[in-house]
Amino acid sequence: xxxxxxxxxxxxxxxxxxxxxxxxxxxxxxxxxxxxxxxxxxxxxxxxxxxxxxxxxxxxxxxxxxxxxxxxxxxxxxxxxxxxxxxxxxxxxxxxxxxxxxxxxxxxxxxxxxxxxxxxxxxxxxxxxxxxxxxxxxxxxxxxxxxxxxxxxxxxxxxxxxxxxxxxxxxxxxxxxxxxxxxxxxxxxxxxxxxxxxxxxxxxxxxxxxxxxxxxxxxxxxxxxxxxxxxxxxxxxxxxxxxxxxxxxxxxxxxxxxxxxxxxxxxxxxxxxxxxxxxxxxxxxxxxxxxxxxxxxxxxxxxxxxxxxxxxxxxxxxxxxxxxxxxxxxxxxxxxxxxxxxxxxxxxxxxxxxxxxxxxxxxxxxxxxxxxxxxxxxxxxxxxxxxxxxxxxxxxxxxxxxxxxxxxx
Numbered sequence: 001x002x003x004x005x006x007x008x009x010x011x012x013x014x015x016x017x018x019x020x021x022x023x024x025x026x027x028x029x030x031x032x033x034x035x036x037x038x039x040x041x042x043x044x045x046x047x048x049x050x051x052x053x054x055x056x057x058x059x060x061x062x063x064x065x066x067x068x069x070x071x072x073x074x075x076x077x078x079x080x081x082x083x084x085x086x087x088x089x090x091x092x093x094x095x096x097x098x099x100x101x102x103x104x105x106x107x108x109x110x111x112x113x114x115x116x117x118x119x120x121x122x123x124x125x126x127x128x129x130x131x132x133x134x135x136x137x138x139x140x141x142x143x144x145x146x147x148x149x150x151x152x153x154x155x156x157x158x159x160x161x162x163x164x165x166x167x168x169x170x171x172x173x174x175x176x177x178x179x180x181x182x183x184x185x186x187x188x189x190x191x192x193x194x195x196x197x198x199x200x201x202x203x204x205x206x207x208x209x210x211x212x213x214x215x216x217x218x219x220x221x222x223x224x225x226x227x228x229x230x231x232x233x234x235x236x237x238x239x240x241x242x243x244x245x246x247x248x249x250x251x252x253x254x255x256x257x258x259x260x261x262x263x264x265x266x267x268x269x270x271x272x273x274x275x276x277x278x279x280x281x282x283x284x285x286x287x288x289x290x291x292x293x294x295x296x297x298x299x300x301x302x303x304x305x306x307x308x309x310x311x312x313x314x315x316x317x318x319x320x321x322x323x324x325x326x327x328x329x330x331x332x333x334x335x336x337x338x339x340x341x342x343x344x345x346x347x348x349x350x351x352x353x354x355x356x357x358x359x360x361x362x363x364x365x366x367x368x369x370x371x372x373x374x375x376x377x378x379x380x381x382x383x384x385x386x387x388x389x390x391x392x393x394x395x396x397x398x399x400x401x402x403x404x405x406x407x408x409x
Contacts, residue, residue, distance in 0.1 A: 129340055136333030139206045144327055147171055147199045149320055168320030171195045177317040178293060178362045186249035193247055193296070196319060197227050200299065203323070208336035209306050212238050212346045212355075213295040215247070229292045236347055238298065238355040245292030287363075294362040298355050300326075305351045306343055307331050316358055 014022070111117075152167045152174070167174050173192040176184060197215055204211055214232045219225030227247040231239050300322050301311045308331030311322050326332070337343045 125340060129334065132339055133333035136206050140203065140327050140332060143199065143202055143206065147195060149324060170199060170320055175320050190248045194227060197247060204303065207333055208338035209303055210337045210346055211299040212302055213299050229295045234346060245288045245295065247292050247296065249289055290363045291359060294359040297362060298358050301353050302347055302351060306335060313353065313357055313361065317362065
C-alpha cells in the first residue's frame, strides 16, 4: 500500500490465513528441493565411488612422484654443495701454490743468472773429474808395481810404445798367449791366471768399469777358491754365454787310485776337480777353460776400449801387454761407469770386437793353422805371436784341440 502523503510503498500486511498458505507453500518447495538434492548427492556419491580406486592410485602416484622429486632435489643439492666445497678447496690450494710460485720467482730473480751457476758447476765437476782421473792413474801405477807387470825384454817407459819382442810377466810368472798355453804346466797357468784376475779386478775397481764377463769364486768369497767366469746381464751377443766356465786347468785323471800320501800338486788338482759342477771328461773341461780364457781376453779388450785404447783382433791374445797399454793410456781414468762422464752399459755399439771371433781365434789350434797355411804366421790363424816351431805337448794334462769349433763348455 502506498502512503497518501509521501506516496511511498510500504510493507504489505498479510492476514493469518495468507501467512499459513505462504508457509505451507514454502515448506512444500523446501521438501521438494531437499528430495532433489538428496537424489543428486546419491547419484554423485555413486559416480564418485566408481572412480575412487583410480583417484587413489593417481594420488598415490602423485605423492610418490613428489617424494622422488624431493629426494632428487635434496641429493642434487647436496652434490652441488659438495662440488662447491671441493672446488673451493682446490681454488684455495691453487691460490696457495700460486703464491708459493710467486715467492719462489721473486727469490729466483734475486739470484745470479742460471747460466753462470751451470758454468760454475760444470767447471767444478770438470776439476773433480780430473782430480779423480789423476787419483786413479796413481792407483794404477801403484798396482803395476805391486803385481810387477813387466816385459821380459824390459818394461817400456810409461806412455811409450811397448816392445815388440819378449813375453810379459805378472808376479814373476809368464802369461802366455793362447797358442803357447800348452808349453806350461797347469800349476803355472793357474797361478798366472789367478794373478791376472786379481790384477784385472783391482784395475776395474779403481777405474769404475763394469766388464761384460763376471768373475766368481767357488768359496763364494772374493779371491778364495777356484775362479769361474760367466756373462753378466746384458742384451748384446755375448750375454748368451751364461754358463760358468773354469779359469783353471786340472791334471789328467790317473788310471790307478791315489794314495793317502799324495803330492801337494795332486791334492790341489783333486780340490779343483771337486769344485767343478760335475765330473766331465778332461777334453771337455779344457774346452770350457778355453772359452773362459777367451772371456778373460774379451774383458781386457773391452777395458782397453773404455780407456781409449783400441785392440785389434790379432793382438787380443796378449793380455798383459794390452793391460800395460791400458795403464799407459792418456785417457786413463777419465771415463767410467760409476762417475762422470758416464759410460754406456757394456758393451756399447762403438765397441766392434765380437766375442765369437775372439773365441774362434782363441780355440783355433796353431798346429792346424800351420798345416793349412805353411810359411804364414800363427797370428793370422789364431791369437799369438809368430812361431814356426811345433808345439811340444806337456805330460799330465790335455791340449786344447778344437779346430773350427767355438768351444761351448
